[in-house]
Amino acid sequence: MIDLATDYLDIDSLLSQQELDLRSQVRQFVDDRIRPNINAWYEDAVFPQDLVKEMGSLGLLGMHLNGYGCGGRSAVEYGIAAMELEAGDSGIRTFVSVQGSLAMSAIAKFGSEEQKRQWLPGMAAGELIGCFGLTEPTAGSDPASMVTRAERVGHGWVLNGAKRWIGLASIADVAVVWAATDDGIRGFVVPTDTEGFMATPIPDKLSMRASIQCDITMENVQLPATAVLPEVTGLRGPFSCLNEARYGILWGAMGAARDAYQTVLAYADQRTQFGKPLAAFQLTQQKLVDMVLEIQKGTLVALQTGRLKDSGRLRPEQISFGKLNNVRQAIEICRSARTILGGNGITLEYSPLRHANNLESVRTYEGTDEIHTLIMGRAITGIPSFS
Structure with a gap:
């Protein structure tokens, strides 16, 4: 049943x-x-x-x-x-x-x-850890404006620049770093013990606290000719990888939403106010119903997106649909779930506010709401609204 x-x-x-x-x-x-x-x-x-x-x-x-x-x-x-x-x-x-x-x-x-x-x-x-260096202090949504640069020197390359919000960088063994060259943007495989490469964790985060994000600086990092990724030039390379990550996000956000919902469903059944459980109140039931609606719809979006991907028919614009919708709805679900918990909801004893805080980061990385809205807008109208 x-x-x-x-x-x-x-x-x-x-x-x-x-x-x-x-x-x-x-x-x-x-x-x-x-x-x-x-x-x-x-x-x-x-x-x-x-x-x-x-x-x-x-x-x-x-x-x-x-x-x-x-x-x-x-x-x-x-x-x-x-x-x-x-x-x-x-x-x-x-x-x-x-x-x-x-x-x-x-x-x-x-x-x-x-x-x-x-x-x-x-x-x-899991014996080696990697990181991915694209975002810069002054280039987030606009990676084409990156200032990190790789110059050909002799038979190799010299890399200079900075990256920000780079997950895992301080514990990574290898970094994939994207840099501007005379031939366009190229990717480089950089062992993190290379002289001149430094990763520093970003402190005092209100979100993603059980994770690591870093600033990276690269000062005259010398690399062999074999460090460059040979099969791609231009932003097609990093964007292809970002789409892989965005795809996982649209599933993951529904996991956070589901956990928040299940947490407060159990709480509402057990918590008694005015002589009856919270689950018996009409406003609580409305909140729970709204959560179920969006979790089920979001999960179907994720599943259909996955079936399209497995069949080789998935377009990047369709990934934007899922990332934009599912993360946005997941945040609202987690915030609504927190209200059912009352004051108890601001403690770590219950998961919804932790999930909501984390999802603020998820909402921002791999493309903000605004970027995915414009990607969809371009797909719908055929008119690009950003360069």
Whole structure:
């Protein structure tokens, strides 16, 4: 029998047994390793680095990539994993996204055979950590204006510049850095122990506290000719990787929303005011119904987007649809859930406000609401409103 409180439209019936089995496996990992510890990690601003190899052993790192120790899973399976991880915390899902959808994806899509063999197996196993350097202090939504530059010197390159909000950089073994060259924007595979490369964690965050974001500076970083990603020039390279990450986000946001909803549904059943449970009040039921509507719709958006991706028919504009809608709705769901909790909702004992805070970062990175709105507007009208 369908449980209308958890899966009103019986979306589970649209999933294969393999997809359901993967979901159970990742959900168990979240229940065992993330939920008991996330409050302390969040409060203390600690990323649990000991989970990295565990996630590697579960096949969660670069799971949608093929070969070189990667899982070769479908897009839908990757999305399901992202949803379950973000039900635990956005910071943990963000790690998997930066590692697999950004750093590993860049090397897998555009790297040389030597680069793939050198880095991907260790990254898939969680033995090596990667980061992705695109955003700069003065170039967020407009990466074409980046000032980081790579110059040819002799048989190699010299890299100078700065990047900001770079996930994992201070613990990474390798960075994929995008820089302007005389030939256009190119990607470079930079071992982080290279002289002149420095990553500094950004402190005092109100969001993504169980994650790491950094400032990177590069001063006369000398690289061999083999450091460049040979198979791409221009913004097509980083944008291709961003779309991989955006795809995971539209699933992950629904995981955070679902966890917030389930938290307050249980609370509303147990909390008594004026002689009856909160769940008996009409306004509480309206809030719960609105959450169910948007979670079910958002999950269907994610699933259809994944099926399009697996069939090779997904367009970047369609990813923008899911990222814009699902993150925006997830934030509203988490905020509404907090109101059902009353004053208790501002504590870490309950997850909705933590999720809402994290989702403010998710809403901003990999394209703001404004950028995805304009991408969709261009697709709808055929008229670009930004250069």
